[in-house]
Amino acid sequence: MDFQSFVDSIPTAACVISIEKLDDGKYGKVRIVTGNRLYIDTIENPASNLAMLSRTFVPNSEYTNYLNRDLNFENACYNAAVMKKCLHSYAHPDRFDVWFNMTFLPLYPDKGNICYCMYIMEISFKPDAKRMSTISADIASAVLETCIKLRSPENFKETMTSICKDIRDLCDSEHCCILMMDTEKRKCSVLCEAFSKDTKLLPMEHYVDDAFYDIADSWKATIAGSNCLIVKNEHDMEVVKERNPIWYESITSAGGKSIVLFPLLFKNELLGYIWAINFSADAADTIKETLSLTTFILASELYSFRMMEKLHILSSTDMLTSVMNRNEMNNFVDALSQSNSGKSVGVIFADLNGLKTVNDSMGHNAGDQLLKDAANALREVFAVHEIFRAGGDEFVVMLTAVTEGELREKVSRLKEAEKHYPNLSFALGAVYEGDVRNIRLALHCADEKMYADKKHYYELHPERKRSPAQK
Numbered sequence: 001m002d003f004q005s006f007v008d009s010i011p012t013a014a015c016v017i018s019i020e021k022l023d024d025g026k027y028g029k030v031r032i033v034t035g036n037r038l039y040i041d042t043i044e045n046p047a048s049n050l051a052m053l054s055r056t057f058v059p060n061s062e063y064t065n066y067l068n069r070d071l072n073f074e075n076a077c078y079n080a081a082v083m084k085k086c087l088h089s090y091a092h093p094d095r096f097d098v099w100f101n102m103t104f105l106p107l108y109p110d111k112g113n114i115c116y117c118m119y120i121m122e123i124s125f126k127p128d129a130k131r132m133s134t135i136s137a138d139i140a141s142a143v144l145e146t147c148i149k150l151r152s153p154e155n156f157k158e159t160m161t162s163i164c165k166d167i168r169d170l171c172d173s174e175h176c177c178i179l180m181m182d183t184e185k186r187k188c189s190v191l192c193e194a195f196s197k198d199t200k201l202l203p204m205e206h207y208v209d210d211a212f213y214d215i216a217d218s219w220k221a222t223i224a225g226s227n228c229l230i231v232k233n234e235h236d237m238e239v240v241k242e243r244n245p246i247w248y249e250s251i252t253s254a255g256g257k258s259i260v261l262f263p264l265l266f267k268n269e270l271l272g273y274i275w276a277i278n279f280s281a282d283a284a285d286t287i288k289e290t291l292s293l294t295t296f297i298l299a300s301e302l303y304s305f306r307m308m309e310k311l312h313i314l315s316s317t318d319m320l321t322s323v324m325n326r327n328e329m330n331n332f333v334d335a336l337s338q339s340n341s342g343k344s345v346g347v348i349f350a351d352l353n354g355l356k357t358v359n360d361s362m363g364h365n366a367g368d369q370l371l372k373d374a375a376n377a378l379r380e381v382f383a384v385h386e387i388f389r390a391g392g393d394e395f396v397v398m399l400t401a402v403t404e405g406e407l408r409e410k411v412s413r414l415k416e417a418e419k420h421y422p423n424l425s426f427a428l429g430a431v432y433e434g435d436v437r438n439i440r441l442a443l444h445c446a447d448e449k450m451y452a453d454k455k456h457y458y459e460l461h462p463e464r465k466r467s468p469a470q471k
Contacts (some may be wrong), residue, residue, distance in 0.1 A: 069340035080104035095225025116445035173276035321375035329388035427454035
């Protein structure tokens with residue numbers, strides 16, 4: 001066949017791909033046999049954000065002369081050239097800031113074990129909603145169901161867990177997980193995960209520790225500029241072993257034989273990853289097409305969720321001490337006063353002694369540090385969501401479902417914790433109430449006890465007594 005005349009008749013960028021068919025479903029070299037002028041220009045005269053590894057096209061060269069190895073591209077070529085399937089894909093590979101509209105068409109005849117396909121592509125610099133929505137009815141139904149669930153009034157994490165189960169079912173995998181990444185703090189957290197029945201795979205809590213971020217951080221290089229990583233068999237797993245031996249060892253030692261891995265990207269920000277382990281290889285093409293669109297939608301929702309969390313932190317957290325602020329305290333008190341839980345509540349007022357003296361003698365920076373030390377001492381004993389800066393030098397701790405003995409023990413521990421910081425001294429007032437709805441009465445009584453303790457402190461330390469202008 002005159003391949004050159006054939007590709008020259010195509011009005012958009014096109015080339016002929018050859019693939020070497022081996023035994024047992026494996027394949028060897030993948031080559032670009034020839035291309036039309038529009039395709040060759042993408043190599044020799046690319047746009048600034050489409051630069052290739054080489055800018056000289058040589059007919060019948062391996063495609064890896066121009067691109068980093070891409071298992072998704074190889075799989076599409078294999079299905080078209082060897083399996084004689086017609087394929088279409090619309091994707092945004094990470095290596096290029098463009099969208100590719102790709103078509104793979106089988107060609108005849110083969111030459112021995114060398115099989116051929118036509119690769120046709122169009123490039124756009126913005127996503128085309130019409131192209132993204134041109135999908136099969138089954139895939140459209142799965143994606144629509146995800147969109148509907150995301151609009152549900154349920155708890156966001158519960159909704160994401162339900163979606164995670166749906167994705168696991170779609171992939172027919174042993175395990176599916178959505179992992180969030182905080183690139184600033186270099187920490188990972190599991191948003192949700194789902195398992196098949198009788199799986200021996202362990203939950204991600206067994207693996208996600210402070211060191212796991214480095215493994216997750218290495219996945220970008222393993223995906224190598226593609227929009228995802230789909231490892232169907234041992235042949236594909238060898239690529240993972242070559243690119244990322246540490247992760248390869250982690251996967252295989254945990255019982256992983258195949259994996260689908262998609263980054264969750266929005267506005268060029270990496271939010272995390274979604275993956276499925278030991279999935280149905282027969283459904284790989286459907287999985288890729290469905291998850292390509294699903295992750296596009298999920299990333300947008302996760303970005304909004306993260307932004308809302310940040311706004312909530314800003315509105316509920318004291319910026320100096322990083323404990324809860326007065327606004328969050330008022331909301332918490334309102335909620336407790338209307339609760340029918342039947343739980344008990346313990347309240348501790350902790351007011352700094354001598355802050356005015358520190359400010360006057362050592363400066364306000366030293367005073368700010370004393371407030372931070374006070375918050376740190378409180379965090380040694382209490383969870384951060386239990387601690388509130390009520391204002392100025394006054395902190396309040398509220399504990400639910402606590403016994404009177406536990407409350408006394410916490411106060412004793414706080415008195416020991418304050419010794420860890422220079423110049424730190426608390427005036428304390430603690431009150432126990434058997435019914436959480438009496439929270440306001442408990443706050444009032446704890447405040448009175450704190451003032452009595454403060455009065456006693458200044459009787460013993462008159463040199464640190466505050467001015468009359470202060471309470």
